[in-house]
Every structure is written in structure tokens, then in C-alpha cells.
Amino acid sequence: KVVSAGHINWDVTIHVDRLPEPDGETRIDRLEQSGGGSAANVAVGLVDLGGQSVVYGSVGGDESGALALRELASAGVDPGQVLVDAAEPTSVKYVIVDGGGELLMLANDGANESFSAAGLDRDTLAAADHLHLTGQQPETAAALATAAAEAGATRSFDPGRRVADxxxxxxxxxxxxxxxxxxxxxALAAATDVDPWEPEDRVVAIKLGDEGATVRTPHGSVSHPGFDVDPVDTTGAGDAFAAGFLAAALREPEITGDGFSHDPRDYQVPILVGNACGAVATESVTARTDLSWDRVRDRMGES
Ligand code: ADP
Structure with missing residues (x-):
């Protein structure tokens, strides 16, 4: 079982022919709504790939929050630990996309910013095999990572844009x-003594867009080129990659039997599955991609 902690959003995607100019107006061709946010995306991806996941995060006491919670539950993710902060709006992201794939995005910080580890039930974390951390308050990330380590769960972290913080x-x-x-x-190599390209004491998965990904460990590296796709929108590709990589790694006792293996050869399959999931995610505009082993195998077989 995996706990995925961090952002939970409600995403609204508005398809238009052409993006509006300032002061201008554009007709909406199609409007789609779905759950989003990195922690929720990874949690749902893991369930799609046959795993069990719980999501930790915070939504507002509004309609978007209720929709996000309902959507998580119907995707098979346990939302029982999601905190509802009535004082904040749910974090919502509006994406306006034109026919050529050009995007405008609007987002608020909302309830994601108020997520703290204080109100969480420690038993869920104690029962988890793995904790995946995405963007959230640094104190929350630290508290969860410490609690997971104490409970004997392995940890992964996707810091995103705030990596150098x-x-x-x-x-x-x-x-x-x-x-x-x-x-x-x-950015991380420049800001800290952790060099992701030559890590001394951990595994680093470096995502390289259409060039796929490389996994670096203290004992070497393994890389695979990306799968051949016609990308429509790469939002959510990183989350899909993480879900695929973790789903494949966590079912290999070779890799996770004793912490995460530092033998780069063990990561051949996780990196391929991550690349296939990332590639599938680029083929649609929504941040939330339906992943399944059938779809992943199809993608891996085609290239
Ligand atoms: P992030 O979204 O976190 O910046 P990337 O853009 O590198 O990360 O995308 C994550 C993963 O998705 C990549 O490692 C790769 O496997 C896949 N991917 C992204 N863009 C493409 C693309 N144009 N073609 C094929 N695979 C892609």
C-alpha cells in the first residue's frame, strides 16, 4: 500500500479554437472537469496499475472539494485521510487550450497550502509500504518522511519547481x-551538495521529456529513450511517470526488499513502465491519465 501526499486539485479544462486576447472573448468548444494535483494523480495512477493507495492532502469545504473527494473514491483511492479545510477554497486549476495545444493556466493556492501532518492518523502511514511525497509545505513533507521512516516504509519525493528550496x-x-x-x-546540483546526476546515497529518476528518462544510483545508471508519441500536452506526464515507475518497482522484491536497490540494472523495467506511462499521458490534455497495464503494454509493444 502506498500513501501519496501533497496536492489535490480540481481541474477544469476549457477547449477553445483560439486563446482569447486581452479584453477579448472566445467561445468555449468543450469543457472538461477532472481531479488533478500531483499527489492525487500518482495515487490514482497506482490504483489503475493494480496497486492500493491512500491520498494525504487537503481540500476546501466547497463543491470542488466534494467533487475531488468523490472522484478519488470512484477511482478506487482511499480519500479517508484527506483533510477538509472549510476556511479555504479547494485548489482549482483552469487550463484553457487551443486547437494547436497552446495553453493558458489559472490556479489558486487554496487548501493545498494549509495541508499539515498534524491532523493525520498515524496508523495509515504505519500500515503503508511506501510514502510518495509531492509538492507541499516543507514542514509537512519533513514530518511525513520522518514518520514513514520510523514506520519502516520506503520514501520517494518529487519536489517539482521548488526543488532548490x-x-x-x-x-x-x-x-x-x-x-x-x-x-x-x-538546479538541485547547483543549490545543494546532492548531485542528482551522481548521487552518493539514493536513487534518482531523472525525467528527460521525449528523450525518456535515466535512473542514477551510487553504482551507475540506466537510461531508456522515450516512446514515440505525438504529444498533445505534457502536463501530468511527470506524475504518470512516477506512478508507472513506482508500480513496477514496488512489486519487485529484488528492488524494494531492503530499502531501494542501488543496482542500476534492477531499474530496467521501472524506467520502461515509467516512460510508457509518461508517453500515454502526453497524448491527452487532462493532467489525469487513465493508466492500465494493457495500455502500458500496448505503448511498450508499439515502439
Ligand atoms: P515533467 O513533466 O516532470 O517535467 P517530463 O516532461 O520529462 O517531466 O515528462 C515525464 C516523462 O514523460 C518523461 O520522462 C517521458 O518518459 C515521458 N514524456 C514526456 N514527454 C514526452 C514526449 N514528448 N515523448 C515521449 N515521452 C514523453
Whole structure:
């Protein structure tokens, strides 16, 4: 069982022919709504791939929050630990996308910012095999990482844009696996003594867009090129990659029997599955991609 902690959003995607100019108006062709946010995306991806997951995060006491909770439950994720903060709006992201895939995004911080570990039931974490941390307050990330380590659960961390923020040091150092893209890897190398390209004491999965990904460990690396796709929108590709990578790694006792293995050869399958999930995610505009082993195998077989 995996606990995925961090952002839970309600996403509204508005399809238009052409993006509006300032002061202009554009007709809406189609409007889609779905759950989003990194923690929720990874939790749902893991369930799609046959796992069990619980999501930790916070939504507002509004309609978007109720929709997000209902959607998580219907996707098979346990939302029982999601905190409802009546004082904040749910974090909502509006994406306006034109026919050519050009995007405008609008988002609020909302309830994601108020998520703290204080109100959480420790038993859920104690029963988990793995904790996946995404963007959230540094104190929350640190508290959860520490609690997971004490409970004997392995940890992964996807810091996203705030990668170079030193407030995340505790979560960073407590993680067995780090997910970053190449720009984040460079930013982290410049800001800290952790060099994701040559890690000394952990596994780093570096996402390289259409070039796939590389996994670095203290004992070497393994890389695979990306699958051949016509990307429509790469939002959510990183979350799909993490879900695929973790789903494949966590079912291998070779890899996770004793912490995360530092033998790069063990990561051949996780990196391929991560790349296939990431590729599938680029083929649609929504941040939430329906992943399944059938779809992943199809993608891996085609290339
Ligand atoms: P992030 O979204 O976190 O910045 P990437 O853009 O690198 O990360 O995407 C995550 C993963 O999705 C990549 O490692 C790759 O496996 C897959 N991916 C992303 N863009 C493409 C693409 N254009 N073609 C094929 N695979 C892609």
C-alpha cells in the first residue's frame, strides 16, 4: 500500500479554437472537469496499475472539494485521510487550450497550502509500504518522511519547481528515491551538495521529456529513450511517470526488499513502465491519465 501526499486539485479544462486576447472573448468548444494535483494523480495512477493507495492532502469545504473527494473514491483511492479545510477554497486549476495545444493556466493556492501532518492518523502511514511525497509545505513533507521512516516504509519525493528550496532538505535527505526533470536536477546540483546526476546515497529518476528518462544510483545508471508519441500536452506526464515507475518497482522484491536497490540494472523495467506511462499521458490534455497495464503494454509493444 502506498500513501501519496501533497496536492489535490480540481481541474477544469476549457477547449477553445483560439486563446482569447486581452479584453477579448472566445467561445468555449468543450469543457472538461477532472481531479488533478500531483499527489492525487500518482495515487490514482497506482490504483489503475493494480496497486492500493491512500491520498494525504487537503481540500476546501466547497463543491470542488466534494467533487475531488468523490472522484478519488470512484477511482478506487482511499480519500479517508484527506483533510477538509472549510476556511479555504479547494485548489482549482483552469487550463484553457487551443486547437494547436497552446495553453493558458489559472490556479489558486487554496487548501493545498494549509495541508499539515498534524491532523493525520498515524496508523495509515504505519500500515503503508511506501510514502510518495509531492509538492507541499516543507514542514509537512519533513514530518511525513520522518514518520514513514520510523514506520519502516520506503520514501520517494518529487519536489517539482521548488526543488532548490533548502527548506526541503529534511524531506530530500529522508527519501530513498528522488524524481526530478533535467532542469530540476541541475538546479538541485547547483543549490545543494546532492548531485542528482551522481548521487552518493539514493536513487534518482531523472525525467528527460521525449528523450525518456535515466535512473542514477551510487553504482551507475540506466537510461531508456522515450516512446514515440505525438504529444498533445505534457502536463501530468511527470506524475504518470512516477506512478508507472513506482508500480513496477514496488512489486519487485529484488528492488524494494531492503530499502531501494542501488543496482542500476534492477531499474530496467521501472524506467520502461515509467516512460510508457509518461508517453500515454502526453497524448491527452487532462493532467489525469487513465493508466492500465494493457495500455502500458500496448505503448511498450508499439515502439
Ligand atoms: P515533467 O513533466 O516532470 O517535467 P517530463 O516532461 O520529462 O517531466 O515528462 C515525464 C516523462 O514523460 C518523461 O520522462 C517521458 O518518459 C515521458 N514524456 C514526456 N514527454 C514526452 C514526449 N514528448 N515523448 C515521449 N515521452 C514523453
Amino acid at each position: 533548502r527548506e526541503f532538505d529534511a524531506a530530500l535527505h529522508a527519501s530513498d528515491v528522488l524524481f526530478v526533470n533535467d532542469r530540476e536536477a541541475d
